[in-house]
Amino acid sequence: MKQVLISGAAGFIGSHLCDKFLEEGFYVVGLDNFITGSPKNIEHLLERKKFEFIKHDITLPIKFHSKKIDLVLHFACPASPVDYLKFPLETMKVNSIGTLNMLEIAKKYNSKYIFASTSEVYGDPTVHPQTESYLGNVNPVGPRSVYDESKRFSEAISMSYFREYGLDTRIIRIFNTYGPRMKANDGRVVPNFITQALNMDNITVYGNGNQTRSFCYISDLIDGIFKITSADNLKGEIMNLGNPEEYNILDLAKIIIEKTSSKSQIIFKALPEDDPKQRCPEITKIKKLTKWQPETSLKEGIDLTIDYFKNHI
Template identity: 65%
Template structure:
């Protein structure tokens, strides 16, 4: 049986990857230290014979006794709330932690997939952003703990490719949403849905003219699986995201409409270095993988609202107890 090790397995995307690879017939080893991951995301796999969990902080090292066909390195706080609360840990997991994961991949002769981010493009001056764009990043701003950590991990991964011939594949993930995001995640989709469902004002930063594109998690996972299982490739870096672009002010109105909320929109100052535009050029993914997002924003938001409604109800019951 093919084996895959997934760091950050208890995270939003990591837990969906665990489910998908098990469904595809893989034996999955999940690794997480729960700094930002949620143990509840993996509870349903606790009795699955094709799932093994290792609680570990990969900054301290990473070993595995058996063979590994594939490693997915997804360990890292990904939301602004988390990486600003844990700046040192964020930098360390995508530097020291990445080196440990790469050494394990080298030892096991595993294929290695690194979860990078659209944040490596910073506040882009090219729109949409192709893989060839080198970015516009502030290396000493508050967001740099995440941006530069990912950029360093990309550089280190490519050094292992050039030096050791390691089969390295880097996916730059654009805004992704869906079930298992945390209630107070800090990113725009959970923020707006949570606020709308609770009857709170929706917080828009700046004037709301900044744009984002939103990819439903199932579409993203499909793209990652295709990257992982493709035998012959002519790329090392690939954008994965939905190219449909929305102004934040318009997206806030969509959430109010979909939730049936009476919430109003309020405006606050734009955070430092917040990107004005964000849209992936997925030409390469379409050509190399024959992949493009299939789930509409309408359907994806419906599923996500249902998840958040259930989460809020569960928390309210717990509070009453």
């Protein structure tokens, strides 16, 4: 039986990964310290015989007595602006010391190592859409740097292990993902708008609302991650993972108001520092290497996410 180790297992993406790998017959070991993850995201798994959970901060050493770990998935990290600005030092530690610790585990067991990077490594891009070869336009000392620069460091050290030790390292640059198990107070645009709309509060749009994002539904993302872990000949590859359909933020707000039949009004506030104006993945590479492509439309995914939030706020 194959065994996978997943850091950030109680997080939004991490918990869905636990579900997926259990469905695929893996023995799953999940790690999380609950700094931003929620025990509720994995409580349905705790009685599963093939699931083991360890509450642990991966910036601290940990030893495993397993004979083998086939896959190491490093997904632990505060991922929303609300969280990484609340926990700036913890964010930098998990993307430096934590990354090093997870790489050492992968090296010890000669595991495939999958690192969850982010579209934030591109910063406020001057190239559109963003390809994996684009080096980014990132402010190294701005408030968001605790997240985007630490993710860039994690990419650098992951590639160093690939070059120095031949470790099968694969880096996924994840673009805006949404769906069930996001927190209502997450701070990202989809849960923000849905929560405000369902509560009949004003919907807060930053800037003029013309900035764009590309939204990938969680089931599509998980399918893409699984394909990346399963495919051959991806050693050392860096891949964008997201839905290339692009929407401006104001249109997203209007879609959510319509779908929730909300009486909310749209109000505008100042754009946060270093907030990117455009964000859209070029996914030719991953489509070619894994045959993956997103299947869930924004309107379908928003319906599913609204249904979830109706029962969780």
